[in-house]
Amino acid sequence: MRTTITPRLALALLAATTVSSTLAAQTHDHPAATTTAAAPSAEAVRAFALMKTLAGRWQASFTLPGTQKTVEMQTWIRVTSSGNSVVHEMKGAGDADEAPKDDHPVTMIYLDGADLLLTHYCDAGNRPRMVAHLSPDGKQVDFDFIDLSGPATRGHMQHARFTIIDSTHHVEEWTYLQPNGKAVSFPLELRRVETVASLPAK
Numbered sequence: 592m593r594t595t596i597t598p599r600l601a602l603a604l605l606a607a608t609t610v611s612s613t614l615a616a617q618t619h620d621h622p623a624a625t626t627t628a629a630a631p632s633a634e635a636v637r638a639f640a641l642m643k644t645l646a647g648r649w650q651a652s653f654t655l656p657g658t659q660k661t662v663e664m665q666t667w668i669r670v671t672s673s674g675n676s677v678v679h680e681m682k683g684a685g686d687a688d689e690a691p692k693d694d695h696p697v698t699m700i701y702l703d704g705a706d707l708l709l710t711h712y713c714d715a716g717n718r719p720r721m722v723a724h725l726s727p728d729g730k731q732v733d734f735d736f737i738d739l740s741g742p743a744t745r746g747h748m749q750h751a752r753f754t755i756i757d758s759t760h761h762v763e764e765w766t767y768l769q770p771n772g773k774a775v776s777f778p779l780e781l782r783r784v785e786t787v788a789s790l791p792a793k
Contacts (some may be wrong), residue, residue, distance in 0.1 A: 681695070
């Protein structure tokens with residue numbers, strides 16, 4: 592019985608031959624690729640534990656630099672991913688979650704190798720990364736700029752500082768580097784309005 596080789600059958604045979612050749616090539620002895628990640632430093636572990644104590648909903652009054660209008664800001668901080676990351680979300684009180692209209696930046700904080708890192712997903716369309724440093728008294732975490740993904744034409748977040756006052760108060764200071772090279776800081780004195788236990792699922 593003769594088999595007619597159609598274009599479809601030819602492509603199938605070519606694909607099968609390619610896969611077989613690839614698998615055969617992979618049967619040679621090659622050393623397994625291994626990567627050993629650095630263990631988190633004691634400072635990074637302590638800073639991460641401190642950030643986790645901020646889980647809950649927070650509110651702060653903020654004066655807009657241009658108009659001097661006072662607005663209320665809300666912040667949600669949640670421990671996620673089986674305790675492997677902290678997510679920080681901020682928006683104006685009463686603002687809907689409408690992406691084209693409202694600013695609603697999200698920040699992820701996580702251990703990476705020896706360091707505690709922060710990645711900020713900004714409304715400017717970029718993602719700066721920062722590394723944490725814990726103050727000697729263990730009450731303040733400074734995140735210093737490492738690098739940036741995405742465009743910097745509108746500027747980018749350069750620094751973040753979290754200062755713990757007590758269990759119901761903390762201060763966040765976010766520093767934005769403008770396209771002209773000038774840095775502008777936005778301090779927020781936040782008060783806890785909900786504990787993590789009372790937060791609704793998102």
